[in-house]
Amino acid sequence: MEHNQEANRKRNVIIAIPTPAFADGLKKHFENEGLNVLEVCVVVDHLLEKLHELKSEPSIKLDGIVISSGIATKLSDKRLEFLADVIEKIRDEFSEASIIFLSDESQGHPLLAELVSMGIYNIFVKSAQKSEPLNIKQLIRCINQPMLYSEVKKYRDYDTGIQWRRSFVNGGQSITINIESQGKDKGPKRPSPAPDPPESPTSDVRESPAPPAPVRVQEQVDDKKHNDQQESKKSKQPTIPNILEEELEDEVLWQLPPIKPKVIVRDRIVGKSVIAVAGVDVGVGTTHASILMANYLAGRGYSVKVIECSGNKEFVYIERAYEGKNVDTQRTDEFEINGVTYVKADSDLDMAYHVTSEHSHIILDMGCYEQSEYTEEFHRAGKQFLVAPGGEWKQYTIKRFIQTNRSVDQSRWSFLIPLVDKQTISDIKGENEDISAFKLPFHPDPFRSQSDTDEEFDQLFEGGRTVRLRRAGKAAAFFAAGLLVVGFIVFFIYR
Secondary structure, three states: OHHHHHHHOOOEEEEEOOOHHHHHHHHHHHHHOOOEEEEEEOOHHHHHHHHHHHHOOOOOOOOEEEEEOOOOOEOOEOOHHHHHHHHHHHHHHOOOOEEEEEEOOOOOOHHHHHHHHOOOOEEEEHHHHHOOOOOHHHHHHHHHOOOOHHHHHHHHOOOOOOOOOOOOOOOOOOEEEOOOOOOOOOOOOOOOOOOOOOOOOOOOEEEOOOOOOOOOOOOOOOHHHHHHHHHHHHHHOOOOOOOOOOOOOOOOOOOOOOOOOOEEEOOEEEOOEEEEEEEOOOOOOHHHHHHHHHHHHHOOOOOEEEEEOOOOOHHHHHHHHHHOOOOOOOOOOEEEEOOEEEEOOOOOOOHHHHHOOOOOEEEEEEEEHHHOOOHHHHHHOOEEEEEOOOOOOOOHHHHHHHHHOOOOOOOOEEEEEEOOOHHHHHHHHHHOOOOOEEEEOOOOOOOOOOHHHHHHHHHHHOOOHHHHHHHHHHHHHHHHHHHHHHHHHHHHHHO
């Protein structure tokens, strides 16, 4: 009976991928295949918190974790050795869960060799997927039936020129694992190089000079017999069509086609868009700019959510001004004005929850960049706007901000300068080479549409669509007026 219940139980998985759009797509694919996604984590700290929570819930069994090599990245630091330690901890505490690793690092990287030494065989290397595309069925199969050692042993040979921890043994050496007790940790221990004795008394790893075949860490049966059984099962499985057919570009990790039809708005394919608005200084108007942007997008048919990440708690006063002074602002965490959802400041930003909502655009009002606790979310956003002062005596803050943050990627930055003219924008661009800068016109009520502001946002979001339509409208009006004049002249001549 228990065996039947286990077979019919939904498999529980956690997705730990730093790209929200891809993680959301993968979640939908898993759920479409009947799996239960317990959590979507876009930062490693969130993943560790969720795993700690599961340790106190023995009734919930974790069957699989899909983890990307980019989950531990902080700004420009990949922190791969830290990631290896995290995965080893997961391997020890959730030994029955299958770990599926999606790697940005190519074959030959020490990280992959260390994963294989832990007994983690479900490894998918991004560069290899160009010739053998990944599909969702493969990922699900890895949860129930891990890949064979023979499929990943090539990763044990790594480039010694890549800087890595000294304690890691050469991945090309053969090892055997002796499990002394059923009651101890089921996860593998890291191997120690021969002929030296193990560094720790708890390590069960010894070097074997010439074993007939490497022993799989996760099994306690004869390796050859086990592999034959696995190969037999694998040969009986039908061929599964690929769902990842597009080419994988260098700057993009794994991509999944959507399950639902894409939404078409103004003949444009629209997907989830995360927009971050931060200030180069305190009090430059990030909230005002965020509201302007939200109402502009909502007016064009998009579903928009604005999240207060500045910690200023100004959204409470906005709700009170809109709903009335007697409204209970603590009753809910969010409210709606003119079709835009506003999420009030909270001590814990759950981005995974927000990016999986039905909204097509998520705007993060981050306040001053230097004081923000969510700079990682700023650099992860698809569009990154920086509000800066335009006064001649304050323009130096733009150059200072650029120079102070030279270590981060600035290619997606766009500066928004309130209350300036075109000449000022040109001057700012001249002083700061290769930056993108736009003016924000005087716009006292951000909840009302204003034509000059719409034109500026058109340049940002739609390539000047309103400007072109307005010019086309004026041309059509002049043409119609001309026809009317010619008609009157003809009428008076031939009447």
